[in-house]
Amino acid sequence: MSKRISPPDDEDRPFVSQWNTLVRILLVESSVKHIARAAMDYANYHDGASCHPSNERLARETGYNERTVRDAWAVMRGLGMAQRVAFGVPHKGIADEYELMIPPGWKELPILGPRGRKFTCLYCAKLFNPQGNSSVNSGKDDKPGSDSIRFDVRKLCFCPTPRKTKGRDAPDCFVEWERQCLINEQTSWFKLGSDVWKCFRKARSDDW
Numbered sequence: 001m002s003k004r005i006s007p008p009d010d011e012d013r014p015f016v017s018q019w020n021t022l023v024r025i026l027l028v029e030s031s032v033k034h035i036a037r038a039a040m041d042y043a044n045y046h047d048g049a050s051c052h053p054s055n056e057r058l059a060r061e062t063g064y065n066e067r068t069v070r071d072a073w074a075v076m077r078g079l080g081m082a083q084r085v086a087f088g089v090p091h092k093g094i095a096d097e098y099e100l101m102i103p104p105g106w107k108e109l110p111i112l113g114p115r116g117r118k119f120t121c122l123y124c125a126k127l128f129n130p131q132g133n134s135s136v137n138s139g140k141d142d143k144p145g146s147d148s149i150r151f152d153v154r155k156l157c158f159c160p161t162p163r164k165t166k167g168r169d170a171p172d173c174f175v176e177w178e179r180q181c182l183i184n185e186q187t188s189w190f191k192l193g194s195d196v197w198k199c200f201r202k203a204r205s206d207d208w
Contacts, residue, residue: 004114007208008102016045018102025112027132027156028075034062035072036081040100048100052088055095073098074136078147079109108197110151113206120203121159123173123180130203131155153196154189157203 006013008022023036038058043051055069062069073096076082080103088095103109110132118127133155137148154174162170174189181188189196201207 005112005116007114008106014045015048015100015102016040016043019048019100022081022102022106022111025116026079027110027112027130027151028134029132031062031064031068032072032075032134033132035064035069036076038062039076039082039098043098043100050097051082051100052086052095052097054088054093057095071136074147075134075149076100078136078149079103080105107208110153110156110200113204114208115206117204117206119156120205121173122157122199122203123177124159126159128159130157131160153200157196157199 005025006017006021008018008025010018019040020037023033023040026033026036035058038061039051039053040048042053043049055066055073058064058069059066064072073082073084077084080101082098082100084096085099086097088097112130119130120126121128133152135150135152137150158174158177161172161174178189180186187195189199192199
């Protein structure tokens, strides 16, 4: 049996440990996870405050470009994991200041379950590793969650789209699932709305 992961809001552990756990289980791009971990090196370990590395420094240390760093901050803001408390003055060498935090609704984020298990494809029932992803619509203010984050939840519920091989096409589980819905007169994925997250929890089958 897999060892259970301590929840990110376990206050018996220092903030840096809580933060690293949340980043570890978060299902987003590896660039966001890498930059989030690097940012923690510049914050107060006991509460996540006073985090103000420049984007240029984070880019240099992580190997990503500055646009990727800015996108990572937007994702963290949108998920309620970071709040910008002061704007920087680039020409004076002063970077934006952030406070890192564990959002109260962390259980509702796209995360692995407490045992870190593989997900179960909703069509073929095979186990697979979900594909972390996100897209950002930046907000105008800097409150936690003001940046709108969207996820392609299909990538978290179905086997990855197979690569085409010469002379043979492997079945696409999502396409086949949609076809079955049409045959059985069930609701299409694209009409499920927020219910896609019920599908996510079913595929994860490992709740906190």
